[in-house]
Each structure stands twice: as structure tokens, then as C-alpha cells.
Amino acid sequence: MEYDKEFLQGLYATMVRIRTFESKAEELFLQGKLPGFIHLYIGEEAIATGAMANLRKSDYITSTHRGHGHMIAKGADIKKMMAELYGKETGYCRGKGGSMHIADLSIGVLGANGEVAGGLPIAAGAGMAIKLQKKDDVVIAFFGDGASNRGAFHEALNWCSVFKLPVIFLNENNQFASTERVQETTSVANISDRAVGYNIPGVSIDGNDVIAVYETVKAAVERARSGGGPTLIEAKTYRIKGHFVGDPTLYREKSEVDEHWAQEPIGRFERELVSMGLLSEEEKKKIWDAAKSEVEEAVKFAESSPYPAPESALTDLFVDDAGYDY
Amino acid sequence: MEYDKEFLQGLYATMVRIRTFESKAEELFLQGKLPGFIHLYIGEEAIATGAMANLRKSDYITSTHRGHGHMIAKGADIKKMMAELYGKETGYCRGKGGSMHIADLSIGVLGANGEVAGGLPIAAGAGMAIKLQKKDDVVIAFFGDGASNRGAFHEALNWCSVFKLPVIFLNENNQFASTERVQETTSVANISDRAVGYNIPGVSIDGNDVIAVYETVKAAVERARSGGGPTLIEAKTYRIKGHFVGDPTLYREKSEVDEHWAQEPIGRFERELVSMGLLSEEEKKKIWDAAKSEVEEAVKFAESSPYPAPESALTDLFVDDAGYDY
Amino acid sequence: MREITFSEALGEAMYEEMSRDPTIFTYGEDIAKQGGIFGAYKSLLGKFQGRVIDTPISEEVIFGSALGAALAGMRPVAEFHFADFLFTGMTAIANQIMKFRYMTGGQAKLHLVLRGPDGISKSAAAQHSESIETIFMHIPGIKVIVPSTPYDMKGLFKTALKSEDPVICFEHKMLYGLKGPVPDEEYYIPFGKADVKREGKDVTVVTTSRMVHESLKAAANLEKEGISVEVVDLRTLVPWDRETVINSVKKTHRLVVAHETWKRSGWSSEIAFIVQREAFDYLDAPIEKVGAYNVHIPFSPPLQDFVVPDYKDVEKAVKNVLGGI
């Protein structure tokens, strides 16, 4: 690999941080400590990590209902994320949003999204803004295989192609939309085949290979920054957890899941790094320990934070919190 | 040509009937006799005519705001159409719909549509019904080049491909969506290129060639009837009239229009038939005269029909005209 | 009488009518394999081969195709998954389904049903918690049913499955697990007939869905303070039963309208308008309403509790309208 050790360990560390955060979130949810419902990014860490390694702070992303990994990879504060999952005043959205609505405008995260494909039109708009401002920032729009069947996908891809906007459409094909397999609902073998319909480059890659993701997104980001317009990338992966924590997953066999566990991206990358002598046992332990204590601290922060005052529910709708017509 | 004279003259006659109806409608509109606004099918007659020559009465179509040609070719009653354009009680919709909402369920016309691409989901539903009923009917969904950029297009094509429904998507690419040229807003060179995104056959043809339309749709209809699923056909044509009657058409030069007049489908087919000895001057005159007197009669019928009683506005919302909450 | 859950009641209605009428089929996201995300279709699992269909996430076609299928002779039952995602395919409803029959001069019978969950659950937050039935009452062209009990769910839904007009059914997420008596015998509940869930003489509370139960709880509490509350469950909003409401107000002289949706321009305002017009001289106090504050449903439990009304808000409103004695 032509990359230096620091860079590669950085990718590894980001994936580990995501995994650690998600495993903790799962545990907390099962303990009944988190309200609402959460969708885990476990097994898909390579995509956010490889993609975001190409971005600057001023670049934008739009995320999904399965957004924790995107946030962390883009540089979000794990404490504020955890506090939001708890519904606390110190969370990203002051408790108003929860898992599915975390945003951090200060680092270009234009929101997770509870609506499937809801982020794609937003990404197109951010792309328009960048072009009008004559900047060379880019937008990555994350979306699932299920999302690729919504009209918003089509409208956004055509729009960004027509106006040559700097938007990378990064499809996370984890083989399932809730209970439905991608083949049942999606008419193409590869979601990237749809790029032809917008006259833009389309490519499918192994989404569990963080380097493949990094390099493919790199090329797309470079094209976008230099005015070459959008790219559609399909990162093929597998959702090894349920759709949400608590999903009975009656729609697949455990054996199928077990097979895919063997391919999960962190172990795979770790084995590579170790075999190439780029990750010692000690370094590995340090990375996992650091992640663990960071997440534990986030939990402490969240648990010791207050709930928002009930009346604060009446703020944040408008800039002038005039309380119209309450 | 391997077709018999009667069939070919039939195609010609249908195109002539459409042209005659539309020219009359234009004239009446400019005389201030028709309320609302109308979109003419002049120059696009070959598409509806060639397509519908493949259909049975029990087959369905969904139409557009530019729907008069589709209706006539599917066998609609010109009298009731004209009466509807006048807003009369004897019109197809008893005056409630006007040009953009004409339907005739008795011959499978599931409505013109004032919403661009609004008919495509309806077509998908009719296709589902046919499949569940184990019939071998088909649906043709007409839509414009502009409509191909709406989300509904994408959702409907994916849906019909996934469920292998007997729906033919017939795109009428007349080069314009109102004031906008297709190239300005549509990212592909051929709208049929988008078929790849749904793993279905896609083909582009000369939409001013009635035989090409007939044959291409024939193949698609046969595939659909035998369970082969949907096809996307792009019929390339040119809108030689304004978007609606009265359109100032500041967005193009007259010279461009003049060039395309030379390619309009009726004259072209007529020249072919004449040169092949399949249409005599006399036959031609008979066909035009018949169309003219049919349309004149329709005008007479419409003009002598009464307006609907004002209170009849309160019927037809629900089957039980209970007048809820008026 | 045997007791079954709200969601079982829906399942029974579907099962009975699908058995009777081969043109009924149902489709939507995630309905075929686990019986729907709230289990409403569990009783259909493995039954009715080919008539319970999982679809792509394509709401405009989910709704729009219902129109096409109805025009072609079927009785589609399309699930909207979450009321919030009615907006995702809204044009197929508001511009197509709701207008088709009218603008074609009555050519079609639109026997189609849209159904699915609405309302809050435990911290589902802004994009999974909406109650937007008012919009479907405002725009003409669809009948709106909003059942509150297993009995009503089954009876109203069976009527919906025989309706010749489009119907939309809102099932509150917090009600799916609710148990209640449902007779073994077949029955249908007509649209437009309110059910007086509790008789009373001091104040009328007009309500639907989850708020019926909150209102009944409030009524029980208020009884201890000597206040007699009549709880009128409208059950259907299009059409709604003016007669029962107006007669109740003529008896009690006081009205509270309670719903979960936003107060501002919620359907409570329409009920209030009609009542003040039809029973002006009977009203002894201004009409009050109970509803959500005009913000979105927040995630954090104390915030959600603050925004969304419950029995305490009903009690307060009832006392308010009595304050004017």
C-alpha cells in the first residue's frame, strides 16, 4: 500500500471509534436507556471512513436515518451525539432531534434524515450554493439501496448532472431496506448502473474495503472540485445488524448473517494492516482503548447532563422565538 | 410496405382526424370560444396513432395535458370531447374537467392529466390490476420529455420493472417543456438511455414516422402481453405549435419552427402513401372532408349543448352525492 | 365478549373482506414478511398468495397506483407506513385520487383505501410522529376514518373495504396494542355516526383516536370532582356527525374539542366554527380546544410530553369552559 502508516491507522481508528460508539449505543438501547429507536452503522464503517478521509471541514454531507457513522467520520463531537441519543439538553439538537435528526452545521453535516432519500434534494441545493459562490467545496450525499427507488434520487441526480454540481452520490447498498432485500425492490443488478440515466460516471465497489472507498471517492471528489460534476458510487456492503435495534429479523437466516460477519470491514482491514506490519498489537489496543474511553466519557457526559426544560420545546421553530399562536 | 392499404389509410385518417380537431380547437380558442387553456398535439399525431393501432378497447392508456390526440386515437367520441372543451353539460366530464381532464373509462382512457408525469403512477396501478386479474391487457403511459425528470417517472419505471407489469412507457420528446429545451433540463442524449436504470428495453425512434411508432410499440405490446414486462420508448418529435394556444414563444426563432414544419408527420406519410400509389387525390380529399365534417358536427353539438346547471358543481365528488358539509 | 387488540381487529377486517372479495389486495413497505412494522397484518401472513405485496420505497407510486388499480377494477389497500410519508407521495393523493372522480364528471368509482399509523409513539421525533388528518378533511375528495377502539377499527374498516369512494384510515401507533371487546358476529359501522363513549351533562368533549382514551380518563377523574363530561368520539371526520355534536352541546352548553394534532387550524377549529354557528345561543362559554403546541414533535421525553396533549390537558380545558359558569 502506498499510504503511510499514520494515514492507515487513522482510517482504522475512525472505524474503531464508530464501531465502539455503535456497540455502546446498542447496549444502552437494550438496557432501555435511550428513547426512540436507533439504526446502527455496524459493518458499514468503511464507507463513511473512506469517503470522509477526502473531505475538508468546509465540505458538506447529507446523511440518513443510519447516520452515526457519517457524523463521527466527518468529525462530530461524540459527547454531543451521545447526549442527543439520551435526549439531553447538551445534545446536538438540545434533545429535540434524537438519533435521526443529528446535524452539525459547523462541520458541514446538513443533517441525518428520518425520511428515506430526504437528504438528496438538500445535497443538490448545497451543491448549487457552492457553484454560485464559486467555491471548490463538495457535497457527499449518503443514501441507502432502498432510497435509490425514491423519486428524489432521480430528480437530484438529473439536477446535479444538468447543472454540473459538485455532489457525490454515495450509495450504501447494505442489501436490505428494512425487511426487503434489494433484489426484490430494485430493478438493477448494480445501483451504479443508474448513472447512465444521468450521463455521469457510475461505479460499484466493495464497500467493506476502506481503501477502495477512499480511492474511489477521491477520484469523484477531485472531479467535483474541478467542475466535472457529480458521480454515483455504489458501495456494496451488508447490514449485519437488524434494521433497528430490536428488529426481529424474521426475513433472513442467522447463518447468512454469520457468513457476512467474516467480511466485516474492521477485522478485514486490521488483518491487512497487521500482515503488512503496519499495526502492532500494542497500537491496536491503544486505538480500541482510546475509543472505548472516549465513548465511556460521552456516556458519562450524557448521563450527567440535564434533560431540557419542558418549556424549551417552544423554542427553535423560528429565529424570532415569538411563540406565534401557541 | 408490407401493410395493406386499408390499414395504412386508417392510420392516415386517424392522424387527419386529430389534426383537424386540433386546428379547429386552436381556431375556436383564438376566437375566444373556449375557456381555460389548451395544449395542441399538432405535429405529434404519428405517436398516438401508431401506438394505439396496437391496442384493444380493453387496454388502458394514461395521457397528459396534451391529450386530445391520445383520446381520439384510442377511440374517444369527438363530440363529447369538443363539448367538454366548451365546458358544456354534454362533455365527457359534464363540464367539470375541460381539456386537461378528459377521461373515458369505457375505452380505457384513464385520464388526461394536468400534472406533469401524474399519469405514470396511475399506469403502474392499472398494470398491477391486470397482472392480479391474470389478463393480457396492456397499458400505455404517455409522457413528455419534461416529465421524464420528475420523480414519478423513476418510481413508476422501477416499480413496473420489479413487478414485470404490462406497461409501455411512451415518451413524446417534442424537444420542449414549455419554454425550456430538453437539453437544458435533461441529462441524457436520449431519454430511452434511462431504460438501463430499470433493466428494461429502451429504444428511441423517429416519432414523426407513424410506421416506426406502430412497429416499435407493437413489439413492446407483444412483450407486455406475454409477461415480459415494461419497455421505454422515446418517440422524438418537435412541438411546432406553442406550448399552449397563445404562447408568445420568445424562446425560439420562427425559422427553426419552419424547418420542422417540413417534417410534420401527416404530410410526410401522405407523400409516402401517394408515391406508393396507396392514396389517391380523391381518397385523400374524402378523408379530410370526413374529418372536417365530423369536427364541424362536433362543434355544432357542443355549441348547441347547454351549460351545466351551476348547482351540478356539487355532484360527482363522491358516489353518494350526500353533499357532506357544504 | 372476547377481547382482541386494535391491530388484530384490523387484521380480522382485512381477513374477512379479502376472503369475501377477491379484488381486494394490499401493498406497501415491509408488510408481507413480518406482518407490518406494527404487526397489523400478522393475521395475513402466509395467506392470500400474491395479494399482500411488499413494494419499493416509492410513495408516489404506492398512492398513485391505488388510483390506477381502482380504475382497472381492483380494490387496493395501500399502506402509508407513517403518516409523515403521506407527504412523500402527497401529489398522488391530493392532485390525483382526491380530484379524479370530480374532474371527470363522476366517471369512476374509486374503491381504494389508504391506511397506516399516525401520531406519537415513544420518542419517534419529528419525522415519525405526525397527525395530519386535518389536511384530508380540508381538501375535498376522500373519506377520513380515525378509529379509537378495536371494535370501531374493525367495523369502520370493513365499511371502508366496501366503500365506493376513497378512504383514508389513520391508526394511532399507541393504540395497536390496545385490547377491547369485539363480537364474533360480523358487523359494519357506517361513516358519519359518532359514538358517545360516555354520557355526561356539564361539558361535551368531542374527540377521536388516542385522545378518546385521554378524554375518558379525564372524565373519570373529573367525575370525582362532581363534573359530568360527555365524551363524543367522532370516529370519522369526513363525513362528521354534526347532529350528535350539536345535540350534545345543546344539552351541556359547553364544548371542548380534543385532538393530538396541532392546535392552529386543527380540525377542532372547524367543529368549533360549526357549533358556534348552529348552536350560538346555547353556548354558555367560549369553546376550548386541546391539541399539540404549534411546533414539531420533539424527541426528548419531557419535551414530547410537554408538546403533546394528554388527559391533564383535557381536564384543564374542561375546567376552563366551566370557569365561565
Place this chain on the structure above:
Amino acid sequence: MREITFSEALGEAMYEEMSRDPTIFTYGEDIAKQGGIFGAYKSLLGKFQGRVIDTPISEEVIFGSALGAALAGMRPVAEFHFADFLFTGMTAIANQIMKFRYMTGGQAKLHLVLRGPDGISKSAAAQHSESIETIFMHIPGIKVIVPSTPYDMKGLFKTALKSEDPVICFEHKMLYGLKGPVPDEEYYIPFGKADVKREGKDVTVVTTSRMVHESLKAAANLEKEGISVEVVDLRTLVPWDRETVINSVKKTHRLVVAHETWKRSGWSSEIAFIVQREAFDYLDAPIEKVGAYNVHIPFSPPLQDFVVPDYKDVEKAVKNVLGGI
């Protein structure tokens, strides 16, 4: 004072604010080449290179991209072409724009404007004639402006272009050609301030948009019969000016609310609800409303005339509420 048309007033507002603020840009279908289908952008033709953009027919992106562009620092003005097609991209408005700031805990300033024509014209029929402002008043998260005169159009729209919150502006098709006085000097009209377009003492008519003119006509006619009508033009629905309305009713003791949209659950019901609650003891008669019958807008002229209200309906309603003297 010079007189200009409603559509010129909009053009002036856009021209002045775009000249001042380089982050404003505008886009939609058919706006760049002929100045918009109702000519509202004629004054922008050939100006502001690259900032007046024709787009594909992709309403979900037209609306949703406004949110993205605002988040990235621009001030988008997206045209919705016809109010009916708000439904076509409704989810981008109702699930994204209207919720974003709230559910992210106030992180963003959403300086974006949606604007376009609503209401009837001459027989545009059911899919091109809607007035659906009530829906945007019901769902929280957007400010709603509904100007009736060139003066109000310009002043309100200039305020919209400086707003830090999302704004939707409904411009009635029949008003674009209306002329009225507009000063040369710059001015802004704040949201939430009604304009008493005519003073009177017997009945208050609260209204907006085209119905302001119908109400003024009715008032002029009624004056000849000795009836004095006060016409209050709300100008904005979110927020709306309760104070002016309530004070007027406290003076006249009678209220009619007049709008073009459907009567059932139209915003008139909300005005009526608040007034009966806040001024119960001042009301000498039931509140009346004027609006469209609860069907869609039919094509044929006599049908459209029957369904849609005009000055005669206002006169009738005024006499109705006076009948109770």
C-alpha cells in the same frame, strides 16, 4: 403616487433586494426566458447573470434544494409554478424545510422563500386553481404571506427577502395585472400586521388576497344600504394579527371571514375559533364564513362561478350576521 401592477411590484422587490444582496438567487420552471408564466420576473430578464435559473420539472428538488442552499449560506427564492404543484414536492417542504430548524435544536437560519401563483383564473380547472395556504398555517415552520395589492406585495416580499426564517408567498393569479400606488421610496412591511383596508362599524370582514377586493366591493355596495363594513386584510397568516382582528370585532360585534379556499377546515375556522374564545361576550351573532364549496374547482365557467366565492357571497354573509340584530 405612481401606479404599478402587482407583478411589477414583485419584480421591483426582487430587483432591489437582489441588487443589494448577492446571496439571493431565484429558480424554478419557465422563469428565465419569458419572465415567468405570469410575467412576474419580467424586470429580471437579462439581469443578474446566473442568478435567475430555469430548472427541470423536479419539484421535490426545487423545494428541497432551497433548504440545502440556505444551509450553505445562500438566499434561495424557489418558484412553485402553481400552488397545486406544492403537493408534488410537498415532502421537501413539510418534512424537511418546516422541520429542519426545530429538530436540529435551532442550528440553522433558513433564509429561503417559496413563492408562486395560487387561486383561480379563468377556467384553469382542478389541477391549476388551488388555494392551499391553510395547510401551511396548520403545519408549523413557515411564515405565510398572502398579499392583496401591489403596495403590500412589494413591502411584504422585501421583508421576506430579509427574513431569517422560511417564507411562503401566495400570489393570486387574478391579481398579477392589478394596478395600485407604490411609492418610490424604499419600504418594508412587517409580518403580522393586518391592514384595515376600509373602516366600518357594523360588521368586520377578515380576509386576504383576491377576496380583499371582493370584500371591498361588497362593502361599497352595502354602504348604499346603510351597512358599514370594516375590511381587515390580514396580509400574513403566519403570524396573523390577532389584536387588530379582536379589536375590530369588539367594535363591530360581528364577524365574517372570507377566503377563496374551501370552507371546510379553511383558515377562517381558526380565526373564528380565536375570536369566539377571546371576544365571546362581544359577539352579537354567530361568526360566518365565505369560501369555496368543498369540491374541486370545476372547469366550466358557470360551475366555477358557483363554487368560488365573490362579492355577492360576502354581501350575503354580512347580511346574515346582521340578521341577528
